[in-house]
Amino acid sequence: MGVSRQLQQVYQSTAWIESIGHGAFRRTGDTVDWLGGLYAIQDQARLDIHIGGRTALGMQGQAHYLELNSQTVHLFSPRSVNMPAWFKSYDWGVKLRLHHTHFLPPHLGLVDVESKLFTVRASTAARAMMECLYLSPDEFDLVEAYQIMEGLNALRPTTVQQLMEQCRSVKVKRLFLFMAEQAGHAWFRHLDHSKIEIGHGKRSLVQGGVYVPKYQITVPKELTN
Structure with missing residues (x-):
């Protein structure tokens, strides 16, 4: 300034x-809370770090049972971007978790979310869902991910299509499509599947699960009932 x-x-x-x-x-x-600190990172330091995954879903009312003041805050950035030391070391009252990923373009599928007197950039519901799936099953439970997917009945097919076409993770694309179809969302029928590359070969995501031939993935039994 x-x-x-x-x-x-x-x-x-x-x-x-x-x-x-x-x-x-x-x-x-x-x-100053962590949202104010993140605003400074985004607006003043111009760093590509955004709210994503579980935290973004909670902020936008897609995972209403999540309490922002008591949970781990999930942030995402390209691998070349690091969290400033002052932001990382300050006691914000929450646990900060920065995920370095490259499976989606850094500026695709983001939205400005109002917070107090400013806005912060966060993943849209579609991108946030994909970020959760990217972290699964090691850091995000697949059954919980499906429960969230069931509530995403208002996603825009054009937004989902764009994200899916540019997504580099076969695991994320297969899981997203499987869960969306299993949930019976109307927007799923408007996707052009011929433009979504889901790769070849089987992917076993859990032990003792059920194999889904269409998407060549093994998922928890609870997701196929």
């Missing part, structure tokens, strides 16, 4: 601002 280092020192000496880490400040007496 054009504030010189010398002026920063003056502001600090007069207790107008206080440091929350190297290179980051807040006005003395202000309370």
